[in-house]
Amino acid sequence: MTFDHGVFTVSLDFELLWGVRETRTIESYGANLRGVREAIPRMLDVFAANGIHATWATVGFLFHRNADELRAALPPPSLRPNYVRADISPYEYIDAGQALDPLYHFAPELVERIAEQPGQAIGTHTYSHYYCLEQGQGLREFEADIECATEVARRAGLRLKSIVFPRNQCNEDYLAALARHGIVCYRGTQGGHAYAASDKAGQGYLRRATRLLDAYMNVSGHNTHALDSCFESAPFNFPASSFLRPYSSKWAMLDGLRLGRIKNAMTDAALNKRLYHLWWHPHNFGRNTAQNIAFLERIAEHYVLLRERHGFASLNMEELSELAATRLVDQTSLPAAEPA
Template structure:
């Protein structure tokens, strides 16, 4: 199918400490995590003001109230990662209590779900790593089953998925079909954005991605709808990571914005999809600066909507649009 308008898609990897647990000690990252609730509410205000629809890919652990409740609802099959620090279940075993500010968010999830155009999707149950040694398709299937079940217990039907660390695994796509997951966010095309385990994310690859934030190293990464819905589950790939404010690099923010808005222009003019993503915890510090930057993106979307008919659709809405065209 071909679109008759460009699409601006936003997805957020909502994970709290579960997404950075192997990278930072809690005391090293708690300021970012403590600011998430405020940042999320401010993002929702921007989205509501500008009519931006977003997919909130949420780690299943966040639906629980506390550690005891989580421990009573674990999957039937657990991954046995070769790198032990990746396993959240070892972290649970060694904990007597977990601070809910950094590990759980049932009220915030419910708040997001009350806003029009905001989809609650899954970031797997446990922030599952699909390209790391020591896990299997059966473990993954058990994880997704729990993610869907805990969301369903809150009255939420999960139909979209974002793979943690963008480790999307072609061998697991059939499982997504079986589990009723209709779309996922794939990676930008090209070598520097290729899905790998952590060992593949070496300094050169990370450095080129940083450069790509400010200069057009790898292209606009906008997508024709027909290419994204060629097979099920549908792949709505990322176009650009919204890198958070950095005081050290703030003098380059004009280039950072231009890199995003030029890709949005490409999608609007050529009737393609532009998919922007980030983590709420990226906005947990320097919140004012990050929100001001997001407002500039939102105002650019307003202009493209008025001049070119661009629309904002979340991943579920993209899937629904594709299905209606196939019907």
């Protein structure tokens, strides 16, 4: 199977405090979370100006307006994960009667704004930022979580078709269940040992150091993907290629390397008609927003150049899955019978 052009895919893990709650506090990370309210509209402006389509994998809790609405929609205790690492569960935090400031916990107006913009799609990052490889949870609890995610999206007038597993804990045992909830594609993990899916205990110093180095130097390759391998069967796997690390004054002198690393991989995908999948979190742009947006604009400029020269196409995960489904039908359909 051959393809006419390469594909540039962007996905963002939209989670606010729910995604960092066990490792960060409002005191230590609040500026990043507050800055999301500015960063998302500015990212949307860059996407609109350059024709970039993106999937926003959104934690289901963010759809709610306040704590009362959230608590009324939670799955029953019998269907919640019972993680061995109790600190990673949001449910005790919620049940303890914490004052859930909407600034850090809810964002229905941002979800609506994203969904209204052409080329932008809302996917799921599970309902509760669910950890699929941690001990103390299973398929039953996962499906209850996804049911809540699809229901809260339905109430907002949205149909979820894609998933990004929190902490990239892609559990292959759960993939078959996705179709039962209308989810047809997911973001798989980037290739290489440093990016392999695991629970937190498996994410040691060496893996983290390797990923940091890989952001600036070509340690693991371009990590572009053959489109025919992504389109083999549903649910379709559109693996990650690179994490867009945020601006850091400590590493700013190496930003040319960081940009070049991304641009070279994009060029490889465009020339060889492959998939390049870039991802990050909106809260990564919550601080140093001007510098991060400027960096994103340079990526966008390179995308436009590749689009004009090589037909490089920007498709979100939902659009990619539609293309994949069409190809799959074309590949498996039989020719019409000859008339008698």
